[in-house]
Amino acid sequence: KRTTKLLFLLTLTLFFVVMVGTLLRTSSREQILEARIRSELLAKQSAQAKTPKCPAPAPCPLCPDCQATTAPATEPPAIKETVCPDCSACPTCPPPEPCPEPEAPVLAVDDVRYKNPGETWHAIGMSKAEQECENDFGISLVDLWRSKRQVYCQSPAGSDGGSVLSFRHHQSRHSAPDNYLEVNNLYFDFSKMRRRGGSTDESRFHTYAPGALRAQCAITPAWNRNNFQLHLGPIFQSFESITQVPSSSELIESIEHPVLFITRDDTTNLYHAMGDFLNAFIALQVSGVSVEDLEIVFLEEPWQGRDPYLELWQKAFSPNHPIRFAHKMPGFNGAGRGLIHIKRALFGFPTHCTPIAKDIWQANPCFDTDLMRAFAHHVMRYTGTLEVGPPQNPVVTIISRKDYAHKKVGRKIANEDELVSALASVRGIEVRQVDFSALGIIDQIRAIRNTNILVGMHGAGLTHMLWLPNEAIVVEL
Numbered sequence: 001k002r003t004t005k006l007l008f009l010l011t012l013t014l015f016f017v018v019m020v021g022t023l024l025r026t027s028s029r030e031q032i033l034e035a036r037i038r039s040e041l042l043a044k045q046s047a048q049a050k051t052p053k054c055p056a057p058a059p060c061p062l063c064p065d066c067q068a069t070t071a072p073a074t075e076p077p078a079i080k081e082t083v084c085p086d087c088s089a090c091p092t093c094p095p096p097e098p099c100p101e102p103e104a105p106v107l108a109v110d111d112v113r114y115k116n117p118g119e120t121w122h123a124i125g126m127s128k129a130e131q132e133c134e135n136d137f138g139i140s141l142v143d144l145w146r147s148k149r150q151v152y153c154q155s156p157a158g159s160d161g162g163s164v165l166s167f168r169h170h171q172s173r174h175s176a177p178d179n180y181l182e183v184n185n186l187y188f189d190f191s192k193m194r195r196r197g198g199s200t201d202e203s204r205f206h207t208y209a210p211g212a213l214r215a216q217c218a219i220t221p222a223w224n225r226n227n228f229q230l231h232l233g234p235i236f237q238s239f240e241s242i243t244q245v246p247s248s249s250e251l252i253e254s255i256e257h258p259v260l261f262i263t264r265d266d267t268t269n270l271y272h273a274m275g276d277f278l279n280a281f282i283a284l285q286v287s288g289v290s291v292e293d294l295e296i297v298f299l300e301e302p303w304q305g306r307d308p309y310l311e312l313w314q315k316a317f318s319p320n321h322p323i324r325f326a327h328k329m330p331g332f333n334g335a336g337r338g339l340i341h342i343k344r345a346l347f348g349f350p351t352h353c354t355p356i357a358k359d360i361w362q363a364n365p366c367f368d369t370d371l372m373r374a375f376a377h378h379v380m381r382y383t384g385t386l387e388v389g390p391p392q393n394p395v396v397t398i399i400s401r402k403d404y405a406h407k408k409v410g411r412k413i414a415n416e417d418e419l420v421s422a423l424a425s426v427r428g429i430e431v432r433q434v435d436f437s438a439l440g441i442i443d444q445i446r447a448i449r450n451t452n453i454l455v456g457m458h459g460a461g462l463t464h465m466l467w468l469p470n471e472a473i474v475v476e477l
Contacts, residue, residue: 141171146286148166153241180283181346182345182346184215184344185341186215190326191331191336193333213240230353235299253341257344258346259297262348267308270309271460274463276354280296296317296318395452395453396432397432397453398420399434432447448464451469453473453475456475462474
């Protein structure tokens with residue numbers, strides 16, 4: 001018996017020694033990795049600070065080769081401009097070298113994606129599961145889309161013609177690749193767009209006659225009509241390659257700033273709207289376009305004329321240009337001339353291509369990724385809600401699911417009033433019963449920012465957890 005007790009004590013002692021050693025080693029490893037990543041980030045920031053500003057293009061007496069200079073990025077999304085001397089006036093100049101493509105924006109060390117100290121070591125030592133989450137919902141997803149760039153329509157050599165660029169990536173647990181497109185020097189003829197007619201939900205989406213989209217470029221072998229999924233299909237099936245650009249007298253407008261064309265599946269459901277918001281944010285990251293320059297044009301009509309999230313679109317994604325709708329553009333539905341030149345046109349991902357459209361009704365192990373935090377930070381910054389909350393005293397917000405926009409809502413809390421009364425009886429907390437359909441979208445975000453505990457039935461309203469303070473808790477029923 002004494003021998004057994006002794007062996008037990010020795011085993012127990014050894015177990016504690018091993019555990020303590022493991023904890024010390026793990027703590028030491030994380031500290032080393034944290035220090036290393038912080039050192040690397042600070043070095044990047046220091047290097048960026050020393051980068052000179054872009055000089056103005058100089059005259060070309062000696063016809064120098066193309067000298068690419070890039071301005072340091074400030075915060076995402078930012079555009080890095082490439083400047084090359086204009087040697088066209090020098091008769092003895094050799095053909096200028098093609099300019100390198102602008103680099104992707106570089107985030108500063110104090111950006112939102114590095115705010116969480118617990119994530120710093122992930123950039124160096126990711127597990128397989130962490131890398132999968134990063135590819136699904138992190139900055140790596142943006143990098144993957146950038147890496148899939150293909151030229152579908154090539155500008156003629158030596159001309160400032162048009163082009164069609166495709167960014168097509170097959171996300172995990174999506175049934176097919178998802179496509180985002182960029183068209184340079186696009187001629188969009190809104191007179192060739194037609195109302196579909198009828199009273200069904202599909203009548204909100206318009207048809208496109210051949211030649212609705214045109215650009216001076218040559219179709220490449222990469223072009224495949226099957227690569228344009230969902231709403232992008234009829235849009236790009238109308239595309240025509242032209243050899244001569246329209247004259248200025250044929251145009252009713254020429255737009256120099258970037259324009260993002262979006263076709264939304266649902267304008268009233270928060271979950272679907274959030275997918276469109278996230279898609280737009282990713283598209284800007286892929287192309288390096290700033291919202292300060294962006295204009296948005298919606299290619300569909302709002303469902304029954306209802307557009308409750310339009311204010312967020314305006315504030316967070318088109319702050320300096322009024323949002324426009326295709327059905328209100330000149331020439332729409334054959335009503336006169338409607339040809340517009342757009343220097344840089346972006347065609348966003350269809351709604352259901354959003355990264356959050358996966359793992360419905362099943363657990364997902366990913367959380368708190370840098371891309372989702374950057375997206376939430378962006379929306380809150382432009383809506384003026386970033387500094388709201390958390391409250392001084394604990395606040396419990398209960399999402400009260402109500403019918404809205406003539407839609408019947410299921411999964412309601414049968415004894416909701418009883419639940420509210422029971423929580424209200426707890427000393428020291430404040431209970432708020434909120435019907436989000438009765439609030440504007442900015443007030444909805446403000447209410448969530450001022451919440452400690454969010455309680456709700458499984459549904460679109462819980463998409464608002466994106467705006468919760470870091471210490472908040474979610475109770476999903």
